[in-house]
Amino acid sequence: MTTGHQAGLRVRVARKLPLAVDIALFELVSVDGASLPAFSAGAHIDVSMPGGHTRQYSLCNDPARAQRYEIAVLKDPQGRGGSVAMHEQVQQGDELSISHPRNHFELASGAQESVLLAGGIGITPLLCMAQSLAASGQSFVLHYCSRSEGRTAFRERLAHAPFADRVRFHFDDGPASQALDLAGILGKPRPRVHLYTCGPQGFMDAVLSSARGSGWAQEQLHYEFFKAEPAPSAGTGFEVLIASSGRVIRIEPDQTVVAALAAHGIEVPTSCEQGVCGTCMTGVLDGEPEHRDLYLSPQEQASNDQFLPCCSRAKSARLVLDL
Numbered sequence: 001m002t003t004g005h006q007a008g009l010r011v012r013v014a015r016k017l018p019l020a021v022d023i024a025l026f027e028l029v030s031v032d033g034a035s036l037p038a039f040s041a042g043a044h045i046d047v048s049m050p051g052g053h054t055r056q057y058s059l060c061n062d063p064a065r066a067q068r069y070e071i072a073v074l075k076d077p078q079g080r081g082g083s084v085a086m087h088e089q090v091q092q093g094d095e096l097s098i099s100h101p102r103n104h105f106e107l108a109s110g111a112q113e114s115v116l117l118a119g120g121i122g123i124t125p126l127l128c129m130a131q132s133l134a135a136s137g138q139s140f141v142l143h144y145c146s147r148s149e150g151r152t153a154f155r156e157r158l159a160h161a162p163f164a165d166r167v168r169f170h171f172d173d174g175p176a177s178q179a180l181d182l183a184g185i186l187g188k189p190r191p192r193v194h195l196y197t198c199g200p201q202g203f204m205d206a207v208l209s210s211a212r213g214s215g216w217a218q219e220q221l222h223y224e225f226f227k228a229e230p231a232p233s234a235g236t237g238f239e240v241l242i243a244s245s246g247r248v249i250r251i252e253p254d255q256t257v258v259a260a261l262a263a264h265g266i267e268v269p270t271s272c273e274q275g276v277c278g279t280c281m282t283g284v285l286d287g288e289p290e291h292r293d294l295y296l297s298p299q300e301q302a303s304n305d306q307f308l309p310c311c312s313r314a315k316s317a318r319l320v321l322d323l
């Protein structure tokens, strides 16, 4: 797997702590004692871990304290192995390679109010945002939905935060009085009010469709998926034409575009390989992509001038790629 970004950073796990059932906190510091690069709320890092896995994790500490990075990892035995490796093979004192922070989920400037909606481990970027918004005196509310109190990472930190009065917990097994009232929270969209959401896909689909149904504009909606659902059957194959060389490469039904290009010596940088990070973004000069990513906005997808070849395919028989 290649990342195509700046040279990585070597960090040491200064602390590894249980945060909640199946969720561990990793506190990372530079191995040479230098400060780590600054980041803004919503940023994530790629973590290279034992077994050759690379995974993205949002930074959850206050961006004002970038001498260390904090990530929280939910152990997912049904996942692709990265989170299990972090839980079972990475210990306090171990060294890891990470990327520089990148941010595809930034806070909008000039907001009058921010509504943060977290589902489960999706709390991580939103916790970072809440700390940043509180530090700069901006208005916000954080709604945090989780299955139960025991599965709620950062419960204590949030309960004792200076902004605790702006945090609302919603437990699936709690009384009906504390259930998330999406329609009530989203209500009518107001100018300069921005919505940020992160969590499992079903949760985010519910939040975003409710917001869109209530008339929120796309510019007011900010979201970051951390796991795409498996793509449906790839159907028939298609071909891509490489604009710089004129080469035509066949993409078989069971092959991603990235894999087919790599088999012909054309490396496209990748990271998540699930259509959520944007690393593999490639220009499309002709043809119609079949977008399967969760990264581009509906408008960006509709313009059909770029696509994410780690997961997306083609509706037309051929795509001309700006490579």
Ligand code: FES
Pocket (backbone or CB within 6 Å): 269, 270, 271, 272, 273, 274, 275, 276, 277, 278, 279, 280, 281, 293, 295, 308, 309, 310, 311
């Ligand atoms: Fe992450 Fe393609 S590699 S979107």
